[in-house]
Structures are given as C-alpha cells and as structure tokens.
Amino acid sequence: MLVYALPGTLETREADLDLLWEAGATGLEERGGQIRAYFDERLEFTGPLAGGEWLEEQEQDWQAAFKRDIRPVVAGRITIAPPWLADEVPATQLPLIIEPGMAFGTGHHATTRLAVEALSALDLNGKNVLDVGTGSGVLAMAAAKLGADLAYGVDIDPQTIPVARENAAQNGLSAPQAQFDEGTLAQGSFTAPAGHAALAEQGYDVLVANLFAELHDLLAATYLDHLRPGGALLLTGILEDRLGLVLAALEREGVRGVEVRQEGEWALVTGQK
Ligand code: SAM
Structure with a gap:
C-alpha cells in the first residue's frame, strides 16, 4: 500500500x-x-x-485483526462468544454463540451486557419474555437459555429477523421456545407470535427493550399493556443524560420498584407493573 x-x-x-x-x-x-x-x-x-x-x-487485514482481538463477553450466567471461540466458554456458564457483524447485539455494547445481566438475575423458568428491538436476537435467546418457555423477539428492521432466526438455530433454540418476527409495539394491538393469542389476556411475564430513551418515553404505556400485573420491565439503550426522561415516564405509568444500573454512560432501568 x-x-x-x-x-x-x-x-x-x-x-x-x-x-x-x-x-x-x-x-x-x-x-x-x-x-x-x-x-x-x-x-x-x-x-x-x-x-x-x-x-x-x-x-492490514482488518477482518483478521478483528477476529484476533474479539473476546467472549460474560454477562451474568451467560457468556456470549463468536463461533470460533465457542470452546472458551466455561462449563459453568450458559453459552450464547453469535456471529458478529450481522446485526446489533454481540454483547460488546454495554447496553446488551446490562440487559443480559438483568435477565440473568431473574428466575425465567417457565416464563414468557418479549424482546422489543431484538437485533441479533441476543436478549430473546438469552431468555430462552435462562429457561423461558417463550422468548419472542420483534424488530422494526426486517433484515434482523433472518439473522436472529439463524442465530437461534445455531444455538439449538427453535419455535415455540424462541421466535422472531418483524414488528414493533403498536398501541391498541397485542404483539404475540402466531398461536399465542391467549397471551393478550394475561400479558408477558417480562418485557425487555434495548432501544433509546425517547422511544421508551413514547412506548411506556404500551409496554405496560403487554405485561401481566407484577411483570418485570427491563429497559436499556438509555444514555445517562436522558435517564430522567425514562424515570419520569415510568413514574407517570405507575411502575413500581424502579431501579437503575449503569455501565459507563449507559443505563438500564428495571421495575414491575
Ligand atoms: N436487542 C439487541 C441488543 O440488546 O443488543 C439489539 C438492540 S439495538 C440497540 C436496537 C434494535 O431495535 C435495532 O435492531 C433496531 O432495528 C430496533 N428498533 C428500533 N426502533 C424500533 C421500534 N420502534 N420497534 C422495534 N424495534 C425497533
């Protein structure tokens, strides 16, 4: 050169x-x-x-340099690794194998780590989890690995859905446990996978969304429409200086037990309906 x-x-x-x-x-x-x-x-x-x-x-072989430098990411009980580092996941951890570069959500962003850690801190056995803005499918897949009966990921970007489905297949996760569809949360309609209409009556046990503060503010009431009473809300993608907007939205909607966790400039907010 x-x-x-x-x-x-x-x-x-x-x-x-x-x-x-x-x-x-x-x-x-x-x-x-x-x-x-x-x-x-x-x-x-x-x-x-x-x-x-x-x-x-x-x-410079940027691809080779990237592959050399990337490391597995530990988040709670889950370790996220690219396929070529799958063997490095300790036996005590649940492995989540994700090919980097296909969609947002490899665990290398603080918001993904915060959300996986928060999911990991819950008992998800037998639970229904909705992941809004699923990207690579990482949070829905983490929920399924952590024992959820149904982990449903939706994303407004149609390109992410085949990636999330492929990632799920690579991790031995399939329908009905892990499902992905193009979509978002629309006011007045209930977001659920085909064959799960009954969910609309009861609501999800957990809703996780890694989006951004302004969208959390807009969607706050709709999040609660999708949760059963006592259900857990996990929101991230929130920059520290926008945290007030999300906290005000959750107070407005009557969310209980609100807690904030931070990594650097990024925050995760949890609470219950
Ligand atoms: N869930 C992954 C994670 O935690 O790493 C990816 C999060 S990425 C920051 C945000 C994702 O949300 C993107 O894939 C984007 O296409 C999607 N998204 C943005 N706005 C959305 C909306 N209104 N409804 C659904 N998905 C949305």
Whole structure:
C-alpha cells in the first residue's frame, strides 16, 4: 500500500486536499500531524504538494485483526462468544454463540451486557419474555437459555429477523421456545407470535427493550399493556443524560420498584407493573 504523507492537518491543508484527489488519491486521512493520501502508484509532486514523503505500508487485514482481538463477553450466567471461540466458554456458564457483524447485539455494547445481566438475575423458568428491538436476537435467546418457555423477539428492521432466526438455530433454540418476527409495539394491538393469542389476556411475564430513551418515553404505556400485573420491565439503550426522561415516564405509568444500573454512560432501568 502506497501512502504519500504530508505534514499538516485536514484544516491547515484544506486547500491541498482537492489537489490530492485530482492527482488520483484513493483515500485521505489525518494521523499524527500528517495528511496521509493513498495512491496506487508513486507520483512526482511539485508546487503545494511537494515536500511529502512516500511510505510503503503493509496491507492490514482488518477482518483478521478483528477476529484476533474479539473476546467472549460474560454477562451474568451467560457468556456470549463468536463461533470460533465457542470452546472458551466455561462449563459453568450458559453459552450464547453469535456471529458478529450481522446485526446489533454481540454483547460488546454495554447496553446488551446490562440487559443480559438483568435477565440473568431473574428466575425465567417457565416464563414468557418479549424482546422489543431484538437485533441479533441476543436478549430473546438469552431468555430462552435462562429457561423461558417463550422468548419472542420483534424488530422494526426486517433484515434482523433472518439473522436472529439463524442465530437461534445455531444455538439449538427453535419455535415455540424462541421466535422472531418483524414488528414493533403498536398501541391498541397485542404483539404475540402466531398461536399465542391467549397471551393478550394475561400479558408477558417480562418485557425487555434495548432501544433509546425517547422511544421508551413514547412506548411506556404500551409496554405496560403487554405485561401481566407484577411483570418485570427491563429497559436499556438509555444514555445517562436522558435517564430522567425514562424515570419520569415510568413514574407517570405507575411502575413500581424502579431501579437503575449503569455501565459507563449507559443505563438500564428495571421495575414491575
Ligand atoms: N436487542 C439487541 C441488543 O440488546 O443488543 C439489539 C438492540 S439495538 C440497540 C436496537 C434494535 O431495535 C435495532 O435492531 C433496531 O432495528 C430496533 N428498533 C428500533 N426502533 C424500533 C421500534 N420502534 N420497534 C422495534 N424495534 C425497533
């Protein structure tokens, strides 16, 4: 890989950036007080672009570097690992194998970890769990591994559903225990998988949602419509400075026993209907 490195920053060299593109640069970046322009061949520069230095750099295999650096993630009783690290999950942990990069939810984000830890702290044996914004399916799958009878994941993004289903299959989880559908929570209708109409009468035992504070505020009443009395609400995806919005929404809806857990700038709020 050929790099032409010029002293300066994107700001101080602003006028020269167009010249680099015009000369055939295939990419530009600023690093360590230098503008680094990527070229396919060595050129002789005169004028404003003179005075730089040509560097030959090793091609980085980003895929290999990513695979080398990724580690299993421990969250409560669950360890989430990519397929090539499945053997590293300790026998005392429940393994959740997720291929990274297909959809949000590999356990490497604090919000996913907070939610898996919160699920892990509950007794889910025989319970019904609704996962709103399922992404990779990680939270529904964690609930199923933790003993839930039905873990139902919905996501507004249709691309996530085949990924979640494939992940579930890889983990030996299938319908009716773990199910995934495109969808969201709409006011006035009950979100449940086919064949579970009776759930609408009783509500879920647990609702978990890793979304964002403004959406939790909007959906708070609908969350409660989907929970049975005493059911557990687990909300994350909440930035510390938006926590007040979610706490106010839960107070407005009469949620009891509200508790907050934090990892860095991210918060998880739990409570009961
Ligand atoms: N549940 C996974 C986890 O905890 O790692 C993924 C969470 S990811 C932050 C949020 C997911 O919610 C995305 O897959 C997104 O498509 C989905 N989403 C966003 N808005 C939604 C909505 N209104 N209803 C359902 N899903 C939604």
